[in-house]
Amino acid sequence: MDLSESGERQISWAARSMPVLTAIGERFALERPLDGLKIAACLHVTAETAVLMGALRAGGAEIALAASNPLSTQDDVAEALRVYGIAVHARAGVDRAAYYRHIHQALDLGPDLVLDDGCDLVNILHTERTDLLEGVTGGCEETTTGIIRLRQMAAEDALRFPVVAVNDTRTKRMFDNRYGTGQSTLDGIMRATNTMLAGRTVVVAGFGYCGRGVAERAKGFGARVIVTEIDAVKALDATLQGYEVRPMAQAALVGDLFVTVTGNRDVIRAEHLSIMKDGAILANAGHFDVEIDVRALDELAEEVHRGVRPNTDEYVLPDGRRLLLLAEGRLVNLTAAEGHPAAVMDMSFSAQALAVAWLAGERSELAPGVYDVPEEIDHEVARLKLAATGIGIDVLTPEQEDYLHSWRVGS
Numbered sequence: 001m002d003l004s005e006s007g008e009r010q011i012s013w014a015a016r017s018m019p020v021l022t023a024i025g026e027r028f029a030l031e032r033p034l035d036g037l038k039i040a041a042c043l044h045v046t047a048e049t050a051v052l053m054g055a056l057r058a059g060g061a062e063i064a065l066a067a068s069n070p071l072s073t074q075d076d077v078a079e080a081l082r083v084y085g086i087a088v089h090a091r092a093g094v095d096r097a098a099y100y101r102h103i104h105q106a107l108d109l110g111p112d113l114v115l116d117d118g119c120d121l122v123n124i125l126h127t128e129r130t131d132l133l134e135g136v137t138g139g140c141e142e143t144t145t146g147i148i149r150l151r152q153m154a155a156e157d158a159l160r161f162p163v164v165a166v167n168d169t170r171t172k173r174m175f176d177n178r179y180g181t182g183q184s185t186l187d188g189i190m191r192a193t194n195t196m197l198a199g200r201t202v203v204v205a206g207f208g209y210c211g212r213g214v215a216e217r218a219k220g221f222g223a224r225v226i227v228t229e230i231d232a233v234k235a236l237d238a239t240l241q242g243y244e245v246r247p248m249a250q251a252a253l254v255g256d257l258f259v260t261v262t263g264n265r266d267v268i269r270a271e272h273l274s275i276m277k278d279g280a281i282l283a284n285a286g287h288f289d290v291e292i293d294v295r296a297l298d299e300l301a302e303e304v305h306r307g308v309r310p311n312t313d314e315y316v317l318p319d320g321r322r323l324l325l326l327a328e329g330r331l332v333n334l335t336a337a338e339g340h341p342a343a344v345m346d347m348s349f350s351a352q353a354l355a356v357a358w359l360a361g362e363r364s365e366l367a368p369g370v371y372d373v374p375e376e377i378d379h380e381v382a383r384l385k386l387a388a389t390g391i392g393i394d395v396l397t398p399e400q401e402d403y404l405h406s407w408r409v410g411s
Contacts, residue, residue: 007050007080014047017342019388020350020381021051028059033357035060040111042066042103042121043142044334045073045081045090048345053086055353061113063087066106068117070094071327072334100124107132113356113363114139118287119146126158133160138363140355142166142348144177144208145263145287147370154369162366164355166348169378171385173209176348180340181333182213185259185285186221188337192311192326193281195257198222203255205248206262206286207234214259214285215243226251228267248272257281259332260291270296278321282329289329297325311336350381 015022028034034056043049045067053063065081067073067090078088087109089102103121107129114136116122122141125133138161141147147167153159166172189195202218204211205228215225215238228248229235235245252258252272256279260267263286273296284291298304301315301323308314308324311332315323327335339345354377359366386393396404403409 003076004079004083007047007074007076007078008083010047010074010077011050011054011080014342014345015051018048018051018346018349020346020384021055021353023384023388024350024353025051025055025058028055028353028357032060034360037112037360038062038064038109039113039115039356040064040066040106040109040121041115042068042106043115043117044068044339045078045088046334046339047074047077048339048342048349050077050081051342051345052349052353053081054084055349056356057084057086059353059357062109064089064106064109064111066090066102066121067099068120069331069334070099071330072339104129110135112137113359115352115356116141116146118143119149122146122150122153122163126153126160136161138359138366139163140166140352140359141370142172142352143263143287144210148263150370159368159370161368162359162363162371163369164359164371164373166352166355166373169351169373169381171347171351171378171381176340176344177209178213178216180213180344180348181210181261181285182215182217184333184337184340185214185261185283186217188311188332188335189257189259189281189283189326192283192309192332192336193324194309195281197257200224200256201226201254203228203248203251203258205258205260205267205291207231207238207243208261208263210285211259211261214261215241218257218259219243223257226255249275252276255280257283258292259283259285261285262291263287265290266293267291269293270300273297273300273323274317276321276323279324281324281326283326283332284329285331285333287331292325292329294325294329297323347381347385350384351377354380 039061064087073090073092075092081088089105147165202223203226204215227238227243227245302318303316305314311327313325326332
């Protein structure tokens with residue numbers, strides 16, 4: 001009971017900074033757009049996620065929740081959700097076998113809709129729990145990594161139901177990925193290491209929205225930032241924003257802190273680890289624990305000192321150099337810190353909630369595939385957020401509307 005009370009306080013605190021999602025939950029309680037539907041979710045079990053679960057439950061859904069990352073699970077929040085009547089299959093720090101067992105337990109609900117963070121739940125549905133596929137009529141995915149996988153499934157005609165790409169909304173990419181990831185990643189790194197960033201060389205692998213946010217925040221702390229990229233357009237963008245762009249093989253020689261934000265695997269490999277300077281810090285802010293080749297680091301090291309600081313392991317190489325791995329190579333912002341600020345997740349989860357309600361109404365008309373969130377949902381979330389913060393914007397005059405929608409008017 002003490003644990004659930006602590007979780008309830010955490011959820012209440014997060015809800016204070018989530019006025020848009022709270023308002024949507026109140027609307028759902030009146031409209032009941034999810035009445036009779038079962039939802040299986042695989043998300044980070046945090047206080048912010050709990051506010052989303054509350055909104056969906058207010059809309060009439062029965063929910064089973066598993067964790068998308070065992071190191072980000074907040075046990076007190078999980079217990080509070082259980083008291084609220086939501087089936088939670090998650091516990092902080094479980095091993096890989098328990099992680100997948102929990103996803104199976106969430107799927108035992110026999111869902112109509114699924115919510116995923118990284119595509120693990122959808123993958124299991126299509127490989128190990130195919131008996132449930134006929135009953136699943138739609139889903140939502142909120143990460144870049146998951147959407148990459150889903151689009152590949154759709155290209156191979158393997159995806160069996162429509163999925164909404166919540167990550168691809170402008171409010172999600174611009175605010176959650178950029179500002180949320182940027183702030184929470186550096187928060188996690190500083191909590192784990194207490195390092196000073198001013199004057200240090202920070203290498204950011206990947207210059208998508210998340211990488212851009214990390215680079216901006218590191219630069220703001222006074223760091224020299226080097227960006228590594230495989231995309232010529234993003235590399236040029238980084239260059240024109242004033243960042244130094246190098247291949248990882250060159251950056252590895254000079255970096256003090258490395259942050260991977262790509263969604264791909266083996267971004268930092270043995271050949272990079274073997275030339276890094278003594279004391280280099282390795283952190284991942286991409287989705288899975290594959291961006292830094294932790295197995296190669298284990299093989300290179302002569303000694304491993306676990307927990308030299310919270311969420312910090314020290315790997316001693318044969319020549320005496322020490323490399324510091326944060327959060328076991330998992331998401332540093334959710335493991336060593338608390339993830340994105342609730343004010344940012346207010347927009348992301350509001351888009352998620354509205355997308356679920358839209359999907360509940362439209363799913364019978366949609367063929368299997370990956371769908372963008374309707375633009376009106378994105379605009380509605382932004383409008384509600386501005387209203388909640390007391391910010392006003394201009395409105396087009398009738399003459400301006402006519403000008404924008406007519407080709408007959410000259411310049």
